[in-house]
Amino acid sequence: MPANTPLGISYPLYSDAISTTQAQFQDMATDMDTLVQQLEDRLTAASTRPTCKLSGIANQLVAPATNVTVVWAAEDFDNDNMANIGVNATRIQLIDQGIYLVGASIALSNTLGTYGVSATIVNSAGVGGGVQTMRGVSSNLDTTPGQTYINPQSMVYADGITTVDVTVVVRQNSAAGINIQDRNFWATKVSNGGGGF
Amino acid sequence: MGVTPNRGYPYPDPSSPMRITEDLQALAEAYDADLKSVQDTVQQRVMFRATASARQAYGAGATATVSYDVLEENNGGALAAGSTSMPRDTFIPNIHGMWMFTATVSYPQWLNIGWVSLELYSTFLVASAKATEMPNNADGNRTISVTGMQEMTGTGTGNSIRAILTTNVAGTRSVFPLFSRSLTGFLVARI
Numbered sequence: 001m002p003a004n005t006p007l008g009i010s011y012p013l014y015s016d017a018i019s020t021t022q023a024q025f026q027d028m029a030t031d032m033d034t035l036v037q038q039l040e041d042r043l044t045a046a047s048t049r050p051t052c053k054l055s056g057i058a059n060q061l062v063a064p065a066t067n068v069t070v071v072w073a074a075e076d077f078d079n080d081n082m083a084n085i086g087v088n089a090t091r092i093q094l095i096d097q098g099i100y101l102v103g104a105s106i107a108l109s110n111t112l113g114t115y116g117v118s119a120t121i122v123n124s125a126g127v128g129g130g131v132q133t134m135r136g137v138s139s140n141l142d143t144t145p146g147q148t149y150i151n152p153q154s155m156v157y158a159d160g161i162t163t164v165d166v167t168v169v170v171r172q173n174s175a176a177g178i179n180i181q182d183r184n185f186w187a188t189k190v191s192n193g194g195g196g197f
Numbered sequence: 198m199g200v201t202p203n204r205g206y207p208y209p210d211p212s213s214p215m216r217i218t219e220d221l222q223a224l225a226e227a228y229d230a231d232l233k234s235v236q237d238t239v240q241q242r243v244m245f246r247a248t249a250s251a252r253q254a255y256g257a258g259a260t261a262t263v264s265y266d267v268l269e270e271n272n273g274g275a276l277a278a279g280s281t282s283m284p285r286d287t288f289i290p291n292i293h294g295m296w297m298f299t300a301t302v303s304y305p306q307w308l309n310i311g312w313v314s315l316e317l318y319s320t321f322l323v324a325s326a327k328a329t330e331m332p333n334n335a336d337g338n339r340t341i342s343v344t345g346m347q348e349m350t351g352t353g354t355g356n357s358i359r360a361i362l363t364t365n366v367a368g369t370r371s372v373f374p375l376f377s378r379s380l381t382g383f384l385v386a387r388i
Binding site: 018021022023025026028036037039043048049051053076079101103105107148149150151153182190 | 199201202203204206207208209210211213215217220224228231232235238239295297314316322323324325326327342343344345346347348385386387388
């Protein structure tokens, strides 16, 4: 009757019949094969973390005192089916279990006067269906410079069971509409969190 | 002889002659060589970090490419060979993949300044952050940071990254200093 090492590699005991040796050899080799393949798979996964980057250029209007969810036009990179702008052009989906670093760079057209503008990374899995997990704030001062940039970042946990949608919401308080212009939005898994690989 | 499905480890099948010691040696040697090849793929996290604490004069124009004096980290072959001598302001990641970059610059409070921006720039804008300055001298230094993600091709000849600081300082002094500053890049996903 063979025994097993702590990782599950089977080996024959001294009392085992010699007639079972060849079958036990095969079991041992197969167990070692499985463990090394599992190790290599985990190492490969660690060097290619789920990552996604979206971008857009075309003007998107932000009316005064209105929450506007940013729309994306291109999937620059996506190695885990985290985005599909043909289905939904506003979100990145965090599918695999883990902790993700999420960020955006948003350019906004300027407007005359001293007003505020914010960009918020919204996490669908938060309490009440939406949590402002990070807010970047800047101000439009006058007609120079040409654009105002906001660069919010946040860390978001996904449990691997319920997919987390992350989006970017822009709001401004000037007297007229301004445009969201050059922009990108990205997420990358940085840790497994509790459990998983 | 049979072989395992994933790694090709040899084992005797029922029709093979009984050669316990030889078969054990063959399995052990195959396992040893294969595990070594897997171990060799484990490297340090690919990343670099450049810093500077000596002042960088800023005042010749409204835009300055931030320079660095010390390459504190260059792990896992992160930077191209021609991109490691210091001081420098531009870095070339040497591995194809998605990279995360963060730049931080500390600078003094300036009078008559409306805004300051810090850009991560390749041959195009990667990310930018802008801050509004408080127009008084009641407190000391200010800090601005920007973080962005970009695919770098890893050719070692192009696809560089640098940080650019811009302000609309009105010029109450001829030269301003940039204080502590850093640029960090790390590979988040190979391509």
